[in-house]
Amino acid sequence: MSKQLPVVDQSLCCAPVTRAPLTEQQSVELARVFKAIADPVRLRLLSLIASHAGGEACVYDLTGAFELTGPTISHHLKVLREAGVIDGERRGTWVYYRVLPDTLRTLSAVLVTPEVVAVG
Amino acid sequence: MSKQLPVVDQSLCCAPVTRAPLTEQQSVELARVFKAIADPVRLRLLSLIASHAGGEACVYDLTGAFELTGPTISHHLKVLREAGVIDGERRGTWVYYRVLPDTLRTLSAVLVTPEVVAVG
DNA sequence: CCTCTATCTAGACATCTGTCAAGATAGAGG
């Protein structure tokens, strides 16, 4: 299930977009991950997985929370997985997903905004 | 230039996606804003504006930083503006853009992830 | 080996998105 290594440049952890211009490469990399979470279904999937008991949830539970077909949920989980936002593990019949906290933390840090954006 | 009121539910400031499932409405609202920043050009625009002297930048400066036409940059600025991420103000011939820090702060807070995602 | 359930893949299709060229609008300064 772990088809991807960490995707986000962790050095961004202390370099919010408000402090210095992103390089073109950084912006492409970040956009890839933000695109993954920039969807209502995927944001809800993320919150369902992260807040589920044990920090993980199986596809069956997740599918039940939407009025969408299995393949569609599967597609969204794949997008999140390939972006390094979640990871899945098969245990028996079920596949369990959990969030990869480092990725979310990096995204959060990138958007941190100081009280006063700039003072000349 | 201020065609939109604040778009993001500020009550999300203390409710990261890792703590509780998002409602469908919250996820739609958040996805709208994340979609706005989930593009390499717009992320760079955002960082250029936010880190520019005085916290603002005019379109002319921004356009020069890309190999894209004026209308394309204008389009991206409009997307960011309508999502409540930036705001623009005309002063004479030029239009100056600045970030709306509350929006970025909300997005950042939503993605905050505790050290241990859950302990059973 | 067969079947049942859970999950994923493949392919199709409508919609959304990023980009550009052409033209419109808005001040500045004659």
Add this chain to the structure above:
DNA sequence: CCTCTATCTTGACAGATGTCTAGATAGAGG
């Protein structure tokens, strides 16, 4: 009023995206 520059709007088009149906794969349990 005219022109020049900065910015935005419109319309067109290729490519990406979300969803579905149909079919494939993987364990569990006879």
